[in-house]
Amino acid sequence: MNGSGLRxxxxxxxxxxxxxxxxxxxxxxxxxxxxxxxxxxxxxxxLAGEPIEDGTVILQGGRITGVGRRIGIxxxxxxxxxxxxxxxxxxxxxxSYVGLTExxxxxxxxxxxxxxxxxxxxxxxxxxxxxxxxVPVTRANGITHxxxxxxxxxxxxAANGSIIPGEASLMNLAGWTWEEMLVDPAIGMVLVWPTIExxxxxxxxxxxxEESESSFRKAREKYEERVAEIEKWIEAASHYGRAKQAxxxxxxxxxxxxxxxxxxxxxxxxIVANRARAIRNAVxxxxxHKLRMILAGGSEAWKEKQLLSEKKIAVILGPTQIVPEEExxxxxxxxxxxxxxxxxxxxxxxxxxxxxxxxxLPYEAATAVPFGLPREEALNAITRNPAEILGVADRFGxxxxxxxxxxxxxDGDPLEITTQVRYLxxxxxxxxxxxxxxDLYQKYIARP
Numbered sequence: 001m002n003g004s005g006l007r008x009x010x011x012x013x014x015x016x017x018x019x020x021x022x023x024x025x026x027x028x029x030x031x032x033x034x035x036x037x038x039x040x041x042x043x044x045x046x047l048a049g050e051p052i053e054d055g056t057v058i059l060q061g062g063r064i065t066g067v068g069r070r071i072g073i074x075x076x077x078x079x080x081x082x083x084x085x086x087x088x089x090x091x092x093x094x095x096s097y098v099g100l101t102e103x104x105x106x107x108x109x110x111x112x113x114x115x116x117x118x119x120x121x122x123x124x125x126x127x128x129x130x131x132x133x134x135v136p137v138t139r140a141n142g143i144t145h146x147x148x149x150x151x152x153x154x155x156x157x158a159a160n161g162s163i164i165p166g167e168a169s170l171m172n173l174a175g176w177t178w179e180e181m182l183v184d185p186a187i188g189m190v191l192v193w194p195t196i197e198x199x200x201x202x203x204x205x206x207x208x209x210e211e212s213e214s215s216f217r218k219a220r221e222k223y224e225e226r227v228a229e230i231e232k233w234i235e236a237a238s239h240y241g242r243a244k245q246a247x248x249x250x251x252x253x254x255x256x257x258x259x260x261x262x263x264x265x266x267x268x269x270x271i272v273a274n275r276a277r278a279i280r281n282a283v284x285x286x287x288x289h290k291l292r293m294i295l296a297g298g299s300e301a302w303k304e305k306q307l308l309s310e311k312k313i314a315v316i317l318g319p320t321q322i323v324p325e326e327e328x329x330x331x332x333x334x335x336x337x338x339x340x341x342x343x344x345x346x347x348x349x350x351x352x353x354x355x356x357x358x359x360x361l362p363y364e365a366a367t368a369v370p371f372g373l374p375r376e377e378a379l380n381a382i383t384r385n386p387a388e389i390l391g392v393a394d395r396f397g398x399x400x401x402x403x404x405x406x407x408x409x410x411d412g413d414p415l416e417i418t419t420q421v422r423y424l425x426x427x428x429x430x431x432x433x434x435x436x437x438x439d440l441y442q443k444y445i446a447r448p
Contacts, residue, residue: 034061037428038073039409042082047089047384048398057087059405062428067399080423082409088379089399090144090406090426091414094316094386095270095296095351096358098138098146099128099171099178104356113151113165117226118233120262121254122166124150125185128178134355136435139173141359142414142421144406144431145183146171147351147390149296151190151272163226164191164233167258168270170392172406174426187390188268188294189259193282194226195275227285234289237263268292268391270316274299274325283311294389296351299325302337305344314347314389319357320367332371338381339372348377349386366415378415404428 037059044055046067056073058066066072073079102109111127113119128148138146151165167186175181196219237259243249244260261267271282274297283304286293295301296316301308308315317338324333341348350365352358365378373381387397395404405428412419424431 035428036060036074036077037080037425037430038077039080039082039087039407039423040073042085042087042409044087044399045089045379046399047380048400055087057399057407059407059425059428062405064399064401064403064405064407064428067401080409082423084411085422086410086412087399088142088408088410088414089383089397090408090424091142091361091382092349092386092396093138093143093146093352093358093361093382094349094389095149095168095318095353096146097353097355098134098148098173098358099130099132099181099355100124100148100150101355102129102132102134113162117163117229118255119150119162119166120164120189120233120258122150123169123185124148124166125169125171125178125182128169128171128181130175130177130181132355133436134358135173136432137437138358139424139426139431140421140433140435140438141362142408142410142424143358143361144173144408144424144426145396146173146358147187147386149190149270151192162192163194163230164189164259166190167267170390172426174429174431183395184392186258186261186267187392188270189262190296191230191269191271193271193273193278194223194230195278196220196223227281230285233259234263234291262291263289265290265292268294270294270296272296274318276300276303279304280307283307283313287311297353298337298341299334301346302333302340305341305346308341308346309344314349314385315341316349316351316386316389317341318351318353319360320350320364321360335367335371338365338368338378339374342373342377347385347389349381349389351386362414363417366417369415375415 039057041054044052044057044067052069055069056071057064097112100112104110114122147168148171149168151162168188168190169185170183170187171181172183237256240253240256241260241263262269269291271293273279273282273295279295279301294314294316297318298315299318301315320334320338322334324331338348350361352361352364361382365382369375369378384397387393396406405425407425408421409423410419410421421433424433
């Protein structure tokens with residue numbers, strides 16, 4: 001988060017908008033008391049066509065009601081003088097834990113998942129803490145909404161907890177309650193694909209060959225058991241659906257009810273997998289059961305790009321600013337993976353798989369640009385692409401009439417770390433950019 005250039009937005013007692021650059025003190029309203037705002041004079045990057053120079057965007061009732069040059073501004077609208085600035089769609093973190101965890105090392109502040117390997121009936125939305133300090137920090141950098149996923153970190157070496165931790169929810173990053181923040185409680189079912197985990201043991205001496213073989217065999221058996229468990233749950237959901245359709249269902253089951261939407265193809269399954277072998281196995285499993293798969297994580301997706309391209313499987317990539325998966329991998333592999341997948345015709349989006357780092361989303365995308373990902377695609381991968389991948393492109397991702405008015409007004413390219421977010425709109429409402437980082441910056445910059 002950059003501090004010095006950020007400008008605050010606030011409301012005075014009469015609810016008059018007083019952010020610098022807003023003209024007109026009267027609250028805009030029509031006969032139905034719907035607020036109207038006009039962002040005027042900016043370069044509008046709709047991501048649905050060519051940028052509109054000296055354009056205007058009209059926001060009314062939480063939606064975009066007008067976009068273009070020299071369009072009429074409704075009488076009484078509150079006007080944002082955005083001359084020399086840029087308007088972009090609000091960014092979407094396609095896989096995050098914003099609102100679910102505050103301090104990762106303090107257990108009491110974490111509500112990422114529940115006990116048990118299979119919890120498909122749980123929804124991440126109800127565990128979101130609207131007062132989390134990470135929410136205003138994240139949105140102040142241009143991220144207006146996020147897919148909040150249950151289950152814990154998907155990074156290498158981290159314990160993932162549940163195999164099916166529940167359903168990921170799409171949340172706006174503004175609201176007093178989780179209900180106010182909620183966009184969709186069940187965007188996709190999260191499934192953390194099992195891996196063959198070898199015990200670390202004592203590395204002070206070379207492992208015994210027979211002991212290593214035995215350890216691998218046990219690890220593989222454990223892996224196969226867990227995959228078999230997933231298979232049983234999917235089959236049970238299928239049987240449950242048939243019984244329900246036939247009218248012979250005796251007792252409703254909330255877990256099978258949730259999985260039924262996945263089995264029937266009404267809901268996507270977001271499979272968290274990083275290793276190439278895990279990706280192959282997950283694709284084969286989804287093809288066998290006719291599941292609508294989205295790959296999340298995908299550290300080694302570059303090794304399976306042909307398979308993913310053939311099966312038309314979209315990928316939500318994790319952070320790029322990490323070290324390579326293997327010692328022998330190219331040093332720049334995490335940076336070049338997005339470009340390689342894009343070149344293979346795979347639709348990609350970026351997720352931070354984090355809470356405190358969600359604010360860094362635009363820079364994770366920007367890191368891939370010098371390594372083969374076109375700049376336009378990097379921007380699409382945090383706006384338009386995730387909306388399409390998650391099935392909400394009818395509401396988000398571009399600046400078009402009828403879409404939800406989640407917008408940012410910046411003084412430059414949002415992929416550049418020097419760019420500042422001047423104004424922020426979520427559901428058509430001016431949203432403060434105040435946050436803890438800015439408060440601390442201003443406190444200590446003023447130190448005598």
